[in-house]
Amino acid sequence: MFGPVNDRYGADVLSGDWKAPPRGRSQQIPAERDLVVEEVETGWCGAIVGVEKAGGMRVVHLEDRHGRVRAFPLGPGFLIDGAPVELVPPASPDAGRLAAAREAASRTASGSRAVADAPARVARGSRIFVEGRHDAELVEKVWGADLRVEGVVVEQLDGVDDLRAVIRDFAPTAQRRMGVLVDHLVPGTKEQRIVDDALAIPEAREDVLVLGHPYVDVWQSVRPERLGWEQWPVIPRGTSWKHGILAELGWPHANQADVAQGWKRILGTVRTYADLQPELLGRVEELIDFVTANG
Template identity: 75%
Template sequence: MADRYGTDVLSGDWKAPRRGRSEAVPATRGLVVEDVESGWVGAVVRVEKAGGVHVVHLEDRKGRTRGFEMGPGFWVDGRPVTLVPDKSGSNARLAEARQASSRTASGSVAVAGAPARVATGSRIFVEGRHDAELVEKVWGDDLRIEGVVVEMLDGVDDLAAVIKDLAPDRDRRMGVLVDHLVPGTKEARIVEEARRVPGYSRFVKVLGHPYVDVWQSVRPERLGLEQWPVIPRGTSWKHGICAHLGWPHRSQADIARAWKQILGTVRTYADLEPTLLASVEELIDFVTVPLDDDQHASGQQEVTRG
């Protein structure tokens, strides 16, 4: 039966304005907007916050600019809009930050909430405290996941004795990172002697970098330098670096503070020299990747030539 009264005139959005209801529109740069009250038409050139109020600046076709309080009272293409801050840039920056936080300082994929693994028998040895702190800062997350402990040697003069004491085997491998490991140096001779320790060669890998000190493995640009300065023979390298940078260097505490300042410039692996990166990554692989029964002594100690 037909409805003799027709449809309900009060049903629906009967109070809607003729041009439609206002919609929220981000004030993106270049968006052409008309201010209803003044009739000013212009493109969004910037948005700023003043006195707790967001102000949108519109530039007309003659290059003139006027500021308006952001909110309702604008038209875009003849339709009413409420201008709101454009969050696309901040959202992009947030996405970048989240992506960065999903990586460890070494560039590995971060495993959220993963507990540190119980330490395995394998070890990575470094020469001193500064080496250990640098490895911890960049590769610490990775090493905790793998259960690998980093230990200090306080120098490599007794490297052969350390190998004998540890008595490494296939389940307790030993990686060693050596400073200034280049042909003809004292360090190279010590490593050659360590190679001759019988019975352990398959389970030990010695790698290094060509730098006088691990400080030098930090890219000089992080300190505002084009390159690390050459320190004259007879002058302590670390003291010479501090003097060049104008930092205090009379006491060991001064040297410790200088290292903390240098270490503080290291954010990720990208702030380190490739030679150090390659050596540390290879040592981590050596002590964590299951040993192939067919692997020969070719995977033994190596002397890097920078």
């Protein structure tokens, strides 16, 4: 039996990155304020307190622990924790803000990637139905760009009391799907009974999807923080909910014109999907997916 072979030459000296210097290869590091570095030639160690142009070149100012400051050319020749680095100019705050603005501009209000110069698609047969004008306006503000790209039309129901008849009139098929968004769809409510009755008919068997949010009205799907509240107030029974909300806000609430104006002000606080409650966001996204699933 032979024992282990004694490799007197050791490992292959040419394997791996054999050209790398002993301290490793230099990495580019932004010269951010307060970063502690050491200048190789002088051994000066200090925190970065500034970067500026001087004599046609960029220099970095290092302050040592005694408060003394020296300037060195920006570039290679520095160490961080013993590893070589090349100091490069830090990103300017303006550049960061510009990049953030460009990123925001490249997305729709719903958070989707914006499609530049995309024409509105010819409307497909599938539709999304919402209860009223305010629901439609909110969906348009946040998802309008996405819906135009997908060719999805949003129609108003003016309530769901005749939902069974609306489904029969629409005559949904696999190429003509029907999505419905219902307010205050929670167990035990009138709305839940209406939806259950409507979904029992044969026409609603496969190509109809009815979803709802738990809020009394679509107004309530706006995050209360947008109106300066921690939560939406509870309006006593017997009081018109919308009029009661406007009264809580201290806004005019005497008639329907006041209600319409109040809704415009509430809608004006909505900038993107982030200003809406997740219970509404998820339902609308599901409905869009459902009515576009047939291509």
